[in-house]
Amino acid sequence: MATLPLYLLLTSIFLLSLFPTRFAKVPCHADESFALMEFKRSFKTNKTDWRCIHPKVHSWSLDGSGDCCSWDGVKCDEVTGRVIALDLSSSCVLGIMSPNTTLFRLVHMESLNLAFNNFNFSPIPYGFGNLSRLQYLNLSYSDFSGEIPHAISQLSELISLDLSCSWSVPLHLLNMGNFVHNLTGLKELDLSYVNLSSPIPPILANFSSLKLLRLSSCGLNGDFPVSIFQLPNLEVLHVDGNSNLFGSFPKPHWGSPLKSLSLYLTNFSGEIPTSIGNLSLLRSLPSSMGNLSHLTDLELDRNNLQGQIPVSFANLTQLSVLWLSNNNLSGDTLEWVVNFTKLTDLHISGNRLSGGFPSSFENLKQLRRMGLSLNDWYGNIPSTLWNLKDLEYLYLDSLNLNGTIVASDLFKLKSLEELYMFDSHISFTKTFINATSPKLAHLYLASCNLTEFPQFIGYLSKLVQLELQHNKIRGTIPRWMWNNNRESLEYINLSNNLLTGFENNQTDLPLPKLRYLDISSNLLKTTLLIPPPLVEHYDISNNVLSGEVSTSICEVRYLIMLDLSNNTLNGTIPPCLGSIGPLEILNLARNKFDGIIPRIYPDGCALRMMDLSENQLRGIVPRSLANCGMLEYMNLGDNQINDTFPFWLSKLASLKVIALQSNIFHGPIEENLSQFNFTSLQILDLSNNNFNGELPSKLLKSCHAMKDIIGQDMSPYLSIYPSLNLSYGEIITRMTYAMTLMNKGIEMEYAKIPNVLVGIDLSNNTFEGFIPELIGDLKSLRMLNLSNNCLNGTIPPSLANLTVLESLDLSWNNLVGEIAQQLAGLTFLSDFDVSHNHLSGPIPRGTQFDTFGSSSFAKNDGLCGSPLPNKCTNGDNVPPPPSSFKVDNKDECLFDLDWRIVLGGAGGGFLVGIVLENLIIDKKSRWFSHYSKKMVKGWKR
Incomplete structure (x- = not known):
């Protein structure tokens, strides 16, 4: 009997040896350790990224045991030793994710989290579809771009999928229904x-x-x-x-x-x-109106709700958060709010609320955030408002309030961090202040009809963001503005005032943390102010600056946006500008710069928008611009550039706008290259140059973005969204493309280029030969101008395929034959000109053609029918062309090489349809419009 327990003990030991336990965990497999290490080596770490919390991959090493199951972020199955979970969220990862990344060898993974890293705009690889056991996949806010691969939709085991992204780096999904079908x-x-x-x-x-x-x-x-x-x-x-x-x-x-x-x-x-x-x-x-007495949060903002705010709201006494902003709600009193003693957040901006302020805020002791903006309230601010000691954010903009605020009362709000009072009629006293505000960091007083700088600004020791744009502040910018905030200010906007300079001709700002500086649209009559070294966004456009630009501008090495346009700056452009690594937006348009365009643009050049138009630049287009693979907008128009067509631009697959008009470009376009790749191109303006040879058929054939009708997407205008990381959060600014176009020889500026605007202007050159039929494939064209060339042959009937075409100018050429009757089907056509050709036959009738005057068809002796005096005879038979008229391949142009002087701009440039006329602005308008969106601070949910 004594042997039985021993037998059982030995049996148990044997069986336990067959199964790993938590005391004898199986190490990870060598192939998966190597796969993870290869994944690590393919990336860098960037600890300065705002998303970075801890670089988990730093602990990974094959030294010692090399057991990947012990590495940060890695979890293995305790029985098999296979990697089943990888969490690298906020791990400071930086780099391109290869389509063949070794990550996809970890086929046993059930959970993968790569959120909040920086994969540098690389596409999401299709290989994620190989991880068939995945139940949790999170790729959010990691700067992936492009289309979400359909392969992810095959992961039928998925329980959680997070592909949310930043607004500035959008992903897109073509068919959501098909994508989620298997999930x-x-x-x-x-x-x-x-x-x-x-x-x-x-x-x-x-x-x-x-x-x-x-x-x-x-x-x-x-x-x-x-x-x-x-x-x-x-x-x-x-x-x-x-x-x-x-x-x-x-x-x-x-x-x-x-x-x-x-x-x-x-x-x-x-x-x-x-x-x-x-x-x-x-x-x-x-919530329902009043029957949810337990309700603590009520948020119905930004809808179309209308009518009176129900009386039953007064029963919701447990509310701590009330958001009703941006609806059509009405009411003539706020007295029902004063009994919400637990209220911490009150936001009812953007409604039709009227009447006066509550008589007292005495009971709202816990209120921390209050937004009452964009309503019809009136009168003075009650003095009890200044007793809200816990108030952090106060939004009172666009109200009918009046009166004067005593600065010392404002300073009673010891917790106040943000004050919005723009577009108001409130003024501030000049009383002496013997203290500094402990927390006020964000001050918005734009559009307040201020005529001078409020003196209390100089006492704000924690001020980070100052917005005083669109006022009437005159004179110089005083030094006392920075008395107490020189170590804190990061963002300053003084644009659209009447400022003339800096006190004592100050040439530098003692603001070492400044990242954003906008002094555009003033009356500054100084030399260029070089901003502090950390500035990323610098706009001093639309002033009267003169003199040369010092090379010290390049010491501001973090510049993302530099706008010096619409001034009278002269001299050469500093050659070092092209070498500022992070520079994305460069606008030097409408100055008096001469010399050559900077020639050095290193590998990885970040430029996305470049406007050097309306200067006196010479030389050629630098070939090193081919290193700027992200370039979307390039405007070199109205200079003296003497070059052949820069065919190497075809390497820049992101280019949407190429504007080379009014220079000395010459020669044929397609002689040097058999293949073009202008996949994204939407606007091509080569007008007023000396190009010759045949129309660039291969180039046009490569313009794939012009082949599909473009619909309005999330952004109605061609824009980019550079971000600015400040201490209080990320600000995303929208930079909208703008362009000077021609309408019947009259120069106009378009402050925003609509996303649907697609146009080609090859006018005022010496192109010859036929108009290629393939132009009819560019179905999203809204503007086409081939005027003032030496084109012959007939008008291709394929132009009838351009169903959204608004403007067509073929004047001053050698075109023959009839106007294709199919063109009458172009119902959007509002501008049409085929004058000064050799066309014959009847003018199409019906739809838009009945609206065109005789000038659209003038100097075509063979044309007949309304609106011309020549009547068509014998039905559709037309008079024969004049006996002296001959057409052959040797036919000469209707003008010689001095056509610019002879024509004086007649018919040149884009013709813009009435659909876009509301975008025309004054010539002195700014090159781009922008707005900022706070992503982290303030009212973020």
């Missing part, structure tokens, strides 16, 4: 800021496991499927920021688990049904 097990789906540009696919209403659905700012359109509200497990639904998404609330049968609903900046409309009161778990966003 029926999803519990969490986040595609925020992915460009979907489509309706929400109804199939999502069948995803019964779905707990979280975030589709914020995705360009969604159409009707919201009401059945999604009724998903049995849905807790979080965010579709905010989709202004073309329409919907209404269901009256019965809400999904009872719903806890968070975000619909701001959508087009939901109608009444809020009382059935919303059945959402017993709701703690954030919409």
Whole structure:
């Protein structure tokens, strides 16, 4: 009997030896260790990135045991030793992700998190589809770009998918319905800021496991499927920021688990049904009027809600957060708010609320954020406002308030960090202040009719952001402005005032942390101020600056945007400008610069927008610009550049705008290159040069962006979105392309180029030969100008395929034959000119052709029919052309090489349709418009 326990013991030991336990964990496999190490070596780490928290890969090493299961961010199966989870979120990773990355060898992975890294605009590789066991995939905010690969949709085991991205680096998805078709097990789906540009696919209403659905700012359109509200497990639904998404609330049968609903900046409309009161778990966003006495958060901002704010709101005494901004709500009192003693956030801006301020804010002791902007309130600010000791953010802009604020009262708000009072009628006293404001960091007093700098600014010791643009502040910028904030200021905007210079002709600003400086559109009559060395965004355009630009501008080595346009600066452009590594936007247009364009643009050049137009630059276009692979906009027009066509621009696949007009470019275009690749090109302006030879058919054939009708996407204008990382968060600024175009020889400026604008201007050259039929393939063309050349042959009927064409100018050529009757089908055509050719036959009738005057057809002796006096005879038979008229390949141009003097601009340049006329602005308007969006600070949810 004694042997039995020994037998059992030996048996147990034997069996335990067959199975690894938690005391004898299996190490990871060598092939997976090597795969992870190769993945590590393919990237750098960037600890300065705002997303960086801890570079986990630094702990990875093959020295010693080389057991990858012990590495930071790596989790292995304890039985098999296979890597099943990798979490590298916020790990400071920087670099391009290769399509063949060794990451895809980890085929046993069930969870992968690469969020908040920087993959440098590389596409999401298709290889993610190989990781068939993935249940959790998070690639959010990691600077991937381009189209989301369909291969991810084959990961049928997915439970959570997060591909949300930054607004400045958008991903896009062509067909969301097809993409989610196989992902029926999803519990969490986040595609925020992915460009979907489509309706929400109804199939999502069948995803019964779905707990979280975030589709914020995705360009969604159409009707919201009401059945999604009724998903049995849905807790979080965010579709905010989709202004073309329409919907209404269901009256019965809400999904009872719903806890968070975000619909701001959508087009939901109608009444809020009382059935919303059945959402017993709701703690954030919409509520029924007064029957949810437990409600703590109510957020219904940015919708089309209208009518009076219900009296029952006064029953919601447990509210701590109330957001009703940007609706059409009305009411003539705010007295019901004063009993919300737990209220910390009150934001009701952008409605039709009227009447006076509450008589007292005495009970709102816990209020930290208050936004009352853009309403019809009037009168003075009650003195009790200055007793809100915990108030951090105060938004009072665009109100009818009046009176004078005593600066010392303002300084009673010891917790105040942000003050918005722009577009108001409030003034400030000049009383002496013997203290500094401890926390006020962001001051917005734009469009306040200020005529001088408020003196209290000099006492703000923590001031980070100062916005005084669009006032009437005169004279010089005083030194006392920086008395107490020189070590804190990062952002200054003094644009659109009447400033003439700096006190005592100051040539530098003692602001070592300054990153953003805008003094544009003033009356500065000085030499160029060189900004502090950390400035990234510098705009001093639209002034009266004179003199040369010192090479010390290149010591501002973090510049992302430099705009010196619309001044009288002269001399040569500093050669070092092309070597400023991060520079994305360079605008020196409309000055008096001479000499050559800087020639050195290193590998990895970051330029995206370059405008050197309307100067006196000579020489050639530097070949090193081919290193600027991200260049989208290049305008060298109105200079004295003497060069052949820069065929190497074909290497720049991102180019959308090429403007070389009014220079001394010469020779044929396609002689030096058999292949072109202008995939993204939307605007090509080569007018007023000496180009010759045949029209560049191969170049035009490569313009793939011109072949499909372009629809309005999330951004209606051609823009880029450079970001600025400040201490208080990321600011994204939109820089919108602008361009000087020609309308019947009259120069006009367009402050914004619409995304749908596609145009070709090859006028005023000496091109010869036929108009190629393939132009008819460029179906998104809205403007086509081939006037003042030596073209012969007929007008190709294929031009009738250009169904959105608004302007067509073929005047002053040697064209023969009839005007194709098919052109009458161009219903958008508002400008048409075929004058000064040798055309014959009847003028097409109907639609737009009935609106064109005789000048559109003048000097074509063979044409007949309205609006010309020549009547067509014998039905469609036309008079024969004059006996002296001959057409052959040796036919001479209608003008000689001095055509610029003879014609004086007649017919040159783009003709702009009436659809775009509202974009015409004064010639002194700025080159770009911009706005800033705070991504981290302030009211971010």
